[in-house]
Amino acid sequence: MRSLINQRPGRGLRFALGVLPFALLLVAYVAASHARLAVNAHDKLLPAMSSFGQAIERFALRPSARTGEIQLWADTVASLRRLGTAVALSAALGLVIGILMGALPVAGAGLSPLVSGLSLVPPLALLPILFIVFGLGEVAKITLIVIGITPVIARDIALRVHEIPRELIVKAQTLGASSWQVMLRVVLPLALPRLFSAVRLALGAAWLFLIAAEAIAAESGLGYRIFLVRRYLAMDVILPYVAWITLLASLMDVALAQASHRLFRWARFGQLG
Amino acid sequence: MYRSSRPSLVNFAVLLAVCAMLLGIATESRAADAKQKFRLAWTIYVGWMPWDYAEESGILKKWADKYGIEIEVVQLNDYVESINQFTAGAFDACVMTNMDALTIPAAGGVDSTALIVGDFSNGNDGIILKGKSSLADIKGQKVNLVELSVSHYLLARALDSIGASERDVKVVNTSDADIVAAAAAADTTALVTWNPQLSEILKTPGTHRVFDSSQIPGEIIDLTVVNSKTLQANPAFGKALAGAWYEIMALMEKDDDAGRAVRAALGKASGTDLAGYDAQLATTRMFYAPAEAVTFTKSAELAATMRKVAEFSFAHGLLGEGAPSADYIGIETAAGTVGDARNVKLRFDPAYMQMAADGGL
Numbered sequence: 001m002r003s004l005i006n007q008r009p010g011r012g013l014r015f016a017l018g019v020l021p022f023a024l025l026l027v028a029y030v031a032a033s034h035a036r037l038a039v040n041a042h043d044k045l046l047p048a049m050s051s052f053g054q055a056i057e058r059f060a061l062r063p064s065a066r067t068g069e070i071q072l073w074a075d076t077v078a079s080l081r082r083l084g085t086a087v088a089l090s091a092a093l094g095l096v097i098g099i100l101m102g103a104l105p106v107a108g109a110g111l112s113p114l115v116s117g118l119s120l121v122p123p124l125a126l127l128p129i130l131f132i133v134f135g136l137g138e139v140a141k142i143t144l145i146v147i148g149i150t151p152v153i154a155r156d157i158a159l160r161v162h163e164i165p166r167e168l169i170v171k172a173q174t175l176g177a178s179s180w181q182v183m184l185r186v187v188l189p190l191a192l193p194r195l196f197s198a199v200r201l202a203l204g205a206a207w208l209f210l211i212a213a214e215a216i217a218a219e220s221g222l223g224y225r226i227f228l229v230r231r232y233l234a235m236d237v238i239l240p241y242v243a244w245i246t247l248l249a250s251l252m253d254v255a256l257a258q259a260s261h262r263l264f265r266w267a268r269f270g271q272l273g
Numbered sequence: 274m275y276r277s278s279r280p281s282l283v284n285f286a287v288l289l290a291v292c293a294m295l296l297g298i299a300t301e302s303r304a305a306d307a308k309q310k311f312r313l314a315w316t317i318y319v320g321w322m323p324w325d326y327a328e329e330s331g332i333l334k335k336w337a338d339k340y341g342i343e344i345e346v347v348q349l350n351d352y353v354e355s356i357n358q359f360t361a362g363a364f365d366a367c368v369m370t371n372m373d374a375l376t377i378p379a380a381g382g383v384d385s386t387a388l389i390v391g392d393f394s395n396g397n398d399g400i401i402l403k404g405k406s407s408l409a410d411i412k413g414q415k416v417n418l419v420e421l422s423v424s425h426y427l428l429a430r431a432l433d434s435i436g437a438s439e440r441d442v443k444v445v446n447t448s449d450a451d452i453v454a455a456a457a458a459a460d461t462t463a464l465v466t467w468n469p470q471l472s473e474i475l476k477t478p479g480t481h482r483v484f485d486s487s488q489i490p491g492e493i494i495d496l497t498v499v500n501s502k503t504l505q506a507n508p509a510f511g512k513a514l515a516g517a518w519y520e521i522m523a524l525m526e527k528d529d530d531a532g533r534a535v536r537a538a539l540g541k542a543s544g545t546d547l548a549g550y551d552a553q554l555a556t557t558r559m560f561y562a563p564a565e566a567v568t569f570t571k572s573a574e575l576a577a578t579m580r581k582v583a584e585f586s587f588a589h590g591l592l593g594e595g596a597p598s599a600d601y602i603g604i605e606t607a608a609g610t611v612g613d614a615r616n617v618k619l620r621f622d623p624a625y626m627q628m629a630a631d632g633g634l
Contacts, residue, residue: 042618045361127451131455134458135461136460137460215448216447219446227446228421230353231353231421231422233377
C-alpha cells in the first residue's frame with residue numbers, strides 16, 4: 001500500500017529532513033536580524049552572526065581581563081560541578097529510598113506519603129528557607145536541585161520495584177535468600193536500568209533548578225552569566241550560552257543512554273522497551 | 274521525492290509561522306510615525322507609583338482625551354524586563370533610572386528621551402553591614418547586590434570615597450526579589466540594596482547602614498523615558514504624560530486630606546500604607562513642582578553625574594564591546610553634551626517639564 005503511513009524515508013532523506021528545520025530557522029533568524037539591524041545598527045535583540053562570533057571569541061577563547069580566567073570555561077566548570085554533585089546525590093538517595101519504599105511494605109507505608117508530598121512541593125517556593133538554613137553558597141544551590149529531583153526519582157524506582165513479578169521474589173526466597181539478599185540480588189539489578197532512565201528524564205528539571213539558583217545568588221556559572229548580561233540585553237552572549245547549555249544537556253543525555261545500554265545488556269532480555 | 278512531500282510541507286508550514294513571528298519582532302520598532310495609541314510600562318518603586326494612580330484615577334485618560342490620543346498603562350513585575358521590552362519597541366515609554374537609561378536603551382541604539390525627571394534617591398539606596406558599623410570594614414567582605422545596577426554604582430562611589438576600589442571586595446550577584454531572605458543567611462555580611470528592601474533588612478538587630486545615596490545626592494535619578502522618535506512625531510504624547518504627572522504631583526505634595534488620600538492609595542498599591550509610603554518619600558527627593566525639575570535638569574551637576582555614570586558603565590562593559598571609550602554614547606543635557614555629540618542616544622529634555630511649569634499644557 002502506498003499510504004503515507006507506510007512510507008519510510010531512507011537514511012539520507014531522514015538526515016536531510018532532520019536538518020531542514022534547523023536550517024530554515026537559521027535562515028529566518030538571519031533575515032529577521034538583518035531587517036532589525038537595517039533599522040537600528042545598534043540593535044541588541046537579534047544580533048548578527050558576526051556579533052555571536054565576537055562574543056564567543058571574547059567569552060570562550062580569550063581570558064577575562066578582570067580574573068584572568070576564560071569565562072565560558074569557568075562558568076561551565078562551576079555549573080557542572082553543582083549539577084554533577086546534585087544529580088549524583090539525588091540518584092543515590094532516590095535509588096535507596098525508592099528500593100526501600102518499593103520492596104519493604106513497612107518502609108513504604110512510612111515513606112510513600114512523605115515522598116509523594118515532597119515531590120509536589122514547588123522547590124523554588126522553598127528558596128527563602130533554603131537561603132536561611134544553608135546560606136547563599138554552593139550548599140543551597142545543590143540542595144535546591146536535590147529537593148527538586150530526588151522525590152521524582154525515588155517514586156519512579158518504587159514503581160519499578162512494584163512491577164517486579166512476585167514470583168521472582170518468592171523464587172529467591174525458596175532458594176533461601178534473606179530480605180537483604182532479595183533486595184541486593186533481585187530488586188537492585190532490576191531497578192538500576194530504570195534509575196538511568198529516571199535520571200535522564202530528571203536532567204531537564206535539574207538544569208532548570210540550577211539556572212534558577214544561579215540567577216538568584218551567584219558569582220559564577222552559566223545561569224549567573226545569562227542573568228547578569230540580561231541586565232544590558234546582551235543577546236549576543238545569551239544565545240551562544242543557551243546553545244552551549246543545550247549541547248551539554250544533550251551530551252549528558254546521550255552519555256547516560258549509552259552507559260545504560262552497555263552496563264545493563266541483560267536488562268534488555270525478556271522485556272520490551 | 275514524492276515520499277517526503279507531506280512531512281516537509283508540515284515542517285514548512287511551521288517554519289513559515291516562525292518566520293512570520295520573527296519578522297513581526299523585526300518590524301515592531303519601525304512604527305514611529307504619528308499614531309494614536311501609546312503604551313507606558315511601569316514597575317513598583319516609590320517614585321514611579323504615581324503612574325499607577327494616573328491610571329486608576331482617570332487623570333491620565335483625561336489628559337490623553339484632551340490631546341486626542343489613547344495611552345495604555347501596563348505594570349510589569351520585572352524591572353529589567355520592562356526596560357528590555359521598551360528597548361525592543363514594545364512600549365513607547367517606560368520608567369527607569371538614569372544609569373539604566375544609558376546602559377540599556379541608549380547602549381542598544383534606541384534614541385531615548387528623559388521626558389520627566391521625577392526624583393532622585395536621597396537615602397533610598399544604601400549599603401548595610403552586619404555587625405560592623407563603619408564603611409571601611411567592608412574591605413575583604415563578600416557583598417551581595419544586584420550586579421551592574423544602581424546598587425553596584427553606589428558601592429563603587431562609596432569605595433571611591435574611602436580610597437578603596439572594587440578589588441577590595443567580592444561582589445555576589447543577588448536578585449533584588451530575594452535579597453531580604455539572603456540577608457537573613459548567616460554567611461551574608463554585607464549588602465547593597467534599595468527601598469523597601471533596605472528598610473526591611475535594617476529592622477534586623479545588628480545591621481548598620483554605613484553609606485547611602487544621600488551622600489551622593491542627585492546621582493541616582495528616577496526618570497520616565499520616552500522613545501525619542503515617537504516623541505518627535507507625537508508631541509501630544511509627551512504633553513499628555515507631563516500634564517497628568519504634574520497634576521498628580523500637585524495633589525500628592527499637599528498635607529491635606531486629598532493629598533493623604535492619594536499617598537495612601539500609592540502606599541497601598543506598593544504593598545504598604547500611608548506611613549510606610551511617607552517613610553519612603555522621606556528618603557526620596559521628589560520634584561513636585563515642574564520648575565524644580567527643570568532647574569535640576571538644566572544644572573551642570575546633571576551633566577557631571579552623567580559623566581560619572583558613563584565612566585562607571587564603560588568600566589563594567591555596559592556600553593557594549595563596540596564602545597572604545599566612556600565617550601562613545603552622547604548624552605544631551607541643557608548644560609552641554611556629554612560624550613560623542615555625533616552619537617547622541619540619551620537626551621535630557623526639559624521642554625515638557627517647562628511647559629508644565631509655565632502652565633502651557
